[in-house]
Amino acid sequence: MPENQWPMWEVFVRSSRGLSHVHAGSLHAPDATMALRNARDLYTRRNEGTSVWVVPTSAVSTSDPDSKGGFFESPQGKNYRHATYYDKSEGVPHL
Helix, strand or coil: CCCCCCCEEEEEEECCCCCCCEEEEEEECCCHHHHHHHHHHHHCCCCCCCEEEEEEHHHCCCCCHHHHHHHHCCCCCCHHHCHHHCCCCCCCCCC
């Protein structure tokens, strides 16, 4: 990162109580306080947010989009992960 550029922050907004935070976008800011203020001003202008999270982009770990096939494919030969793999126990009426 160039010396004269502020770090990047990822912004997550929760629109109402009980809902999950959703990624709203990214912004540059010198610190967390300014990132929160700028995120509030930029992503909740019409009072659509009840909570804002900001996370330094450098703290976010991601999967590699180029290896999505192997990363997201269901593992073969691991049938034990499914309930249909197991037999019903005899003598246990609630199963």
